[in-house]
Amino acid sequence: MHSSKFSLVLSLTLFSILSACDSKPVELAPPNIVWITSEDNSKHYMDLFDDHGTQTPNIEKLADHGIRFTHAFSNAAVCSAARSTLISGSYGPRLGTHYHRKLEKVPMPEGQEMFPYYLKQAGYHTTNNSKEDYNIFKSDSVWDESSKKATWKTRKPNQPFFHVFNIGTTHEGKLHFTEEDVKAGTKTNPDSTFIFPNHPQTELFKYTNALYLDKIKQMDAEVGQVVDELKKEGLLENTFIFYFGDHGGVLPGSKGYLYESGLHVPLVVYIPSKYENSINLEPNTRSDAFVSFVDFGPTVLNLAGATIPEGIDGKPFLGKDVTKKDLANKNESFSYADRFDEKYDMVRALRKGKYKYIRNYQAFNFDGLMNEYRYKQPGYREWKNLYEAGELNAIQSQFFEPKPVEALYDLEADPYETNNLANKEGYANTLLEMRENLNSRVKNMPDLSFYPEFYLIENAFENPTRFGQRHKTDIQNYIDIANLSLGNFNSVKSKIETSLKSSDPWIRYWALITCSNFGKDAIALKDQIKTMSITDNEAINRVRAAEFLGLIGAESPIKIMTDALYNTEDSSEALLILNSMTLMKECKLKYAFDIDRSRLKNNMLSIKLIKIRVDYLAS
Known part of the structure; x- marks a missing residue:
């Protein structure tokens, strides 16, 4: 090559290199984001996450081009409480959204909206097909459409979209089978299934597991149909796809309970090829970072480049400014369970x-x-x-x-x-560290459940978060009384005695519950509590006192509880009283109630959950 030609080629090459160095990276358009949720299935039934699960080829294909999160958790083990956490990005006990089924809806905290609102503000088309089940008042600014017909296809040309697709195939109701169903058999061999060690090792449980694995396979096929539709429209290269279970379940003792089978969900996030460089994880890898439902909304907002509102509890786990070190440090998850339909617990x-x-x-x-x-x-x-x-x-x-x-x-x-x-x-x-960690969470939240639900409905649900902040010190005091249950009875006896005499009814309430936790160890307080069962000016405290006396076999709780039920005009208080009556019916002493339905006030039997309890007590 002549030297002049060589010099020209060299100059052009250097210019190209320098130009490339000076040029700015190509700015990508906001990605599409799709959530595919399957109802009521924990990670235990999928081979991708558990040795005892079945193969799910369509979800596995998403993982081949995405991230498999091995520690993803619903913060609640039941639908409405879990979905309220997802849509708000905040913990239910702080917002008052944690009871299932809702007796009253609550507002979002002042100045905050459900997270799709912020996507709409950023120009996104938002659609939900179709389950909501929120315990929160929903504004019209959340979804462009939320129905069984909702689709991303209704967006404007080139408009980014967020779409939720819900699959009910694995819902708990699918296991309400009959003897004829059992005779028809399953595709999965029942003898090949794994039965949890806390379950009876019976033919019925083998069949139930096999049937559920069949449902998991069917659900996987439906996931594949959604992905195929995106693929046909040429959307896979710029669409993040989240597949996850909406909480755990659904074999007995899972849904509704804070065990891993009720909380630990499968999560796969498909990473579109155009956006691989926008996250700090490589496709076809696993992440052991702990991610919870409070984090899902903020993560979507972060991937979309939308505003993440101040005051929410969750943090993004993908997208801008999320490093591998951040993920490595995520190793905690907090969860809660309270009323589940007509059954109370805390x-x-x-x-x-x-x-x-x-x-x-x-x-x-x-x-x-x-x-x-x-x-x-x-x-x-x-x-x-x-x-x-x-x-x-x-x-x-x-x-x-x-x-x-x-x-x-x-x-x-x-x-x-x-x-x-x-x-x-x-x-x-380890116990002390975990105890103090959880105690700090419920105190600083603060956790509204240290008031009875009926009291919150009457006094707090117009603005639960404001109520919580105004009564934070009171709630912390109630937590301290509840935590007396953690000690030796003799060492805390005098504090309980003092609390039982408090002018604050909810100090007395938690002191009575603490005595029931101690059971017969607290028998020395029997006479004081017997007096309270007659004289306390709060009906629910008379019921709690009778509950303690009934549990230890000191006094029959029947009359006190029944009278309280007849006298209340509050259906939510009646439901809590009925829970104590059900406990008395099922405890070791098996007290029998004869409820005169005509004495119930305010047409309470028209309320489904109350009728369920009354019918059961009569059975």
Whole structure:
């Protein structure tokens, strides 16, 4: 080559290199984002996440081009509470959105909207097909369309979209089968299935597991149909796809309970090729970062480049300014369970790394307490019948017996939470650390559930977060009384006695619950509590006092509870009273109630949940 030509080529090459260095990176258009949710399935039924699961080829294909999150959690173990967390990006006990089914809807905190609102503000088309089930008042500015016909196809040309597609194939109701269904068999061989160690190892449970694995496969095919539709329209290269379960379930003892089978969900995020450089994780990898439903909305907003509002609890786990170090440090998840339909309880849980801490604030409310919809599933009925017949081992029986006030599990050694380490040698420091962590969370939130639900409906639900802040000190005091259950009775007896005499009815309320947690250990306070069962000016405290006396066999609770039920004009208070009556019917002493329906006020039997309880008590 002549030197002049060589010089020209060299100059052009250098110019090209310099120009490339000076040029700005190509700015990508906002991506599309699709959520595909399947109802009521924890990670335990998919081979992608669990050794005992079935293959899900369509979801696995998404993982081949995306991230498989091995520690994704719903913050609540039931639909409306879980979905309210998803849509708000905040913890339910702070917002008042954590009861299922809602008796009253609540507003979002002042100045905040459900997260799709911020996508719309950024120019997105937002559609939901079709389940909402929020415990929050929804404004018209959240969805462009929310219905069974909602589709991204109604957007304007080149408009980015956020679309939610809900699959009900795996819902709990699919396990309300008949004897004829059992005879028809399943595609999955029942003998090949794995039965959790806390379940009875019976033919019925084999069939139930096999049927559910069939449903998982069917759901996977439906996921594939959604992906194929995106592919046909040439959208895969610029669409993030989140596949996840909307909470755990749905074999007995999962949905509605803060065990891993109720909370630990499958999550795969498909990464479109155009946007691989916009996140700090490579496709076809796994992440062990702990991500929870409070984080999902902020993550979508972050990927979309939209505003993440101040004051929400969640943090993004993908997109701008999220580093691998950030993800490596995410190792905690907080969860909550309260009323589930007509069944009341109050449980909080914290997972950190391999350890799980569960705080049962009303430990005498055993897990298996009658919950009408649960017991439509034949597996539940068989489990209870075997317990009553004395045919279960100690682990299988735990579901129908009073719970520990606190429990600690090593999930690597004990993934099905059967061996409580709370009082075991060598775990004292871990227990204390987890206890203090959870205690700090509920105090600083603050957690509204330390008031009874009926009181919140009457006094707080116009603006729950403001009510919580104004009464934060009171709530912290109630938590301190509740935490007396964690000590030795003799060491806290004088504090309980003082609390039972408090002028604050909710101090007395938690002191009575604490006594019920201690059971017969608190018998020295029997006379004081007997007086309260007659004289306390709060009906629910008279009921709680009678509950303690009934649990220890000191006095029949029937008259006090029944009178309180007849006298209340508040349906939500009646529902809480009926929960105590159901506990009395099912506890060891099996008290029998004869409710005169004509004495119930305000047409209460027109309320489905109340009628369910009254009918059960009469059975």
